[in-house]
């Protein structure tokens with residue numbers, strides 16, 4: 001038997017031993033879990049029997065409450081235990097399937113022996129010997145595997161740095177407790193396993209990458225210092241993957257003080273949430289909270305406006321008549337720039353001296369406090385106070401005015417009338433309240449005068465309650481008008497400082513006012529609107545969230561970053577993006593400089609990922625050639641066919657070409673037909689439907705990443721990948737404008753193994769620029 005066979009044999013026999021122990025533990029866990037489950041059923045069934053219920057007097061009622069509380073706690077404790085056992089069971093089942101993926105042999109300085117450590121998705125302790133048979137990939141020692149090749153190595157343990165030498169790095173592919181592959185490697189993480197993993201077909205669900213995390217990615221995952229961690233990474237360089245493994249790492253490292261509810265991920269669209277849903281559970285962790293920025297703004301603004309989303313804005317830009325889309329582009333571009341923030345901040349300054357717009361306070365359709373009085377009161381307050389603090393004082397003043405008004409109202413005839421018309425239930429309700437009060441005030445119960453007086457007070461208070469509520473929620477502030485006013489003032493002094501012409505500003509003003517007057521808020525206005533509102537009314541912060549992740553961050557404006565930062569004052573931020581995929585060209589994207597400015601004085605770390613793992617070498621070479629910074633992206637050496645560029649005479653011929661391709665392609669593959677817009681997707685879908693192939697149309701409302709063949713607009717395909725990508729129309733007529741370069745690049749970089757681009761007439765200039773040897777061309781003869 002050769003050395004390899006011998007090692008292989010030994011390793012398999014270790015796995016057999018470890019799995020045997022795991023199976024015994026699993027059956028113990030199963031027994032414990034079923035006992036706890038029966039206890040829970042029993043407790044639920046007998047809940048009321050085990051509680052002493054006696055409401056005879058206050059003391060007895062108090063004891064009853066305590067008894068119920070104790071019983072509920074007893075139940076909760078059992079349920080909690082059951083949940084934990086369930087989680088342990090699931091982890092153990094995963095470990096039995098794949099006990100580990102790597103082994104490292106390490107000799108610590110000062111020690112005689114080389115020790116072997118096996119790494120898996122969770123730790124496993126031998127209960128008899130108290131020895132770790134598997135180490136969690138997030139344990140301190142595991143970082144040796146990700147960070148070092150053979151030779152001198154060190155890792156940070158809780159007690160300090162541990163130095164030594166790494167003698168072996170062995171990787172395994174294990175399925176159903178059987179070794180399917182084993183590689184010894186001297187490199188950081190051997191290419192063999194990575195090649196194996198990357199060569200597999202894509203899936204509708206993203207997978208965890210713990211067995212093959214690369215050194216640069218590991219820096220992201222284990223980063224603990226920065227208040228802000230910025231990751232600029234090429235398409236397919238593993239930004240999303242690193243972010244998700246980082247969540248798992250944080251949940252492990254801070255398991256005593258951090259839970260998944262305190263981590264929030266902003267993702268590009270709802271479908272993406274579905275795409276990444278399985279990664280953390282696969283690693284034995286619960287998913288973090290997930291949202292999209294759109295969901296957030298809609299949550300806040302939807303009761304006032306029809307809120308446009310980024311995709312509708314994009315679709316409009318791509319499909320509207322050129323003069324219309326140009327006007328819109330100027331507006332969107334400007335509003336997401338720092339220049340507009342200068343205007344908003346100047347406007348805030350202006351408002352601190354004059355110009356806030358208030359609503360009258362009404363009671364029963366009668367004005368009880370005039371907006372002019374509120375205005376005067378507000379501006380009579382010391383101007384050194386912030387607007388927010390002055391508003392607080394205004395609301396206190398208004399509430400005291402309302403109180404005075406309540407006193408006057410009590411004597412009015414409507415009150416007596418209202419008392420007479422109180423329903424039986426209402427009367428009883430007040431009666432009970434009154435009796436309670438009388439108990440304390442020692443009044444005689446049948447004191448009719450007093451009763452009448454108190455009832456009047458209650459009736460008036462109740463009637464005034466919406467007024468008080470509206471004051472507390474600042475409805476006396478006409479915020480919509482305040483925002484609109486910004487587009488009506490003479491801001492000419494500002495234009496000296498910022499780069500916008502008077503005529504462009506006028507265009508922007510006309511467009512914005514017309515939209516807001518029609519109760520529509522354009523996407524580019526939503527964040528400035530909220531920003532201004534929060535600056536005036538005070539930020540509604542979420543102090544619970546400790547980590548915020550922003551994926552596809554190149555699509556966020558400085559306004560949005562600032563808004564998110566203010567919203568989560570206690571959070572650390574991990575922001576991941578790719579400058580080459582900034583598809584919202586109007587967004588005036590300037591890299592992450594704007595973001596860094598928001599964190600001046602705080603610890604910022606920046607990591608750049610240049611190596612791309614998603615696509616074959618041929619696809620990466622082809623797609624990177626479209627970019628200005630061509631040489632910065634390093635392909636992983638995985639071979640495939642060159643991208644194909646196919647010319648057709650007509651759009652209908654393209655459809656026939658696609659149909660033929662689909663018919664001969666492997667049905668297990670994920671295939672995306674990517675069009676520039678939703679409008680085109682709909683047309684192509686209608687035509688392809690006739691082919692009897694099973695095809696799914698993806699729209700911005702899709703929550704699910706469908707299996708098989710999908711038709712999807714380029715801007716929705718961000719972040720996702722497919723075995724094969726077919727670009728429906730790569731003609732100059734579709735992708736001729738340089739502003740669409742990044743959109744085209746994003747669409748092409750979704751391909752893992754195959755990329756096919758159809759066109760009619762003349763091909764897009766982005767392709768013409770690519771050296772011919774990087775693709776295969778099928779032209780009409």
Ligand SMILES: Nc1ncnc2c1ncn2[C@@H]1O[C@H](COP(=O)(O)OP(=O)(O)OP(=O)(O)O)[C@@H](O)[C@H]1O
Pocket residue numbers: 194197198207209212213214217233234235236237238239240241242578581613614718719720721749
């Ligand atoms: N270390 C790794 N080991 C194995 N696979 C990896 C590794 N890093 C990335 N991948 C794979 O590469 C593909 C791209 O990863 P991911 O989607 O995280 O990249 P991204 O940088 O977010 O891409 P994009 O910006 O283009 O959306 C995925 O299939 C992922 O599983």
